[in-house]
Amino acid sequence: MPDNPFRRTEPRPVPPVAASASEKTIPLVINGKSFFHNGDPDMPLLWYLRDVLRLTGAKFGCGIGACGACTVLIDGKAEPACLLPVKALAHREILTIEGLAGKDALHPLQEAWIAEDAVGCGYCQTGQIMAAAALLARKPHPDDADIDALPNLCRCGTYPRIRAAIVRAANAPVEAKQ
Ligand code: FES
Ligand code: FES
Secondary structure, eight states, rough: OOTTTTTTOOOOOOSOOOOOOOOOOEEEEEEEEEEOOOOOTTHHHHHIIIIIIIIOSSOOSSSSSSOOTTTEEEEEEEEEETTTGGGGGGTOOOOOGTTTSSSOOOOHHHHHHTTTTTTTSSSTTHHHHHHHHHHHOOOOOOOHHHHHHHOOOOOOHHHHHHHHHHHHHHHSGGGGGG
């Protein structure tokens, strides 16, 4: 089976905020960089990303795992960061929108989002892109039903443009996905 060109795993580096480890430290790997959480182990990942690391791409919407505004990838799978305590994420590969682009180029989904003018108010869109990235990683050429099955909500109703952007990214030249 050929390599899936959407499985880009070279995240943009984010400077670590702590470098010392203690017995209670939770080691986290976020966008390819190591972090060490010494605070409340039950802190939701979304809080850690936004309030500690200042990675504000993932958004708070519902806080109950229903809207998808906080979607990040955990070991390549789309998950709601609002529901995940950091204690459950030691050594897992966490990818946020800030780490999605390649070193020298946007991810094909980001290019497609721009080309299709997919954004309304923008609030849900980072979650939409991360959910689409997980979809394309497991199914490089999804059909409409696959795309419509994505659970992320958009109050601006940009679903047709999101679908067009995902299709555009899926059909992008292979070199654009590398
Ligand atoms: S804020 Fe996490 S799913 Fe809505
Ligand atoms: S673009 Fe406004 S909520 Fe989706």
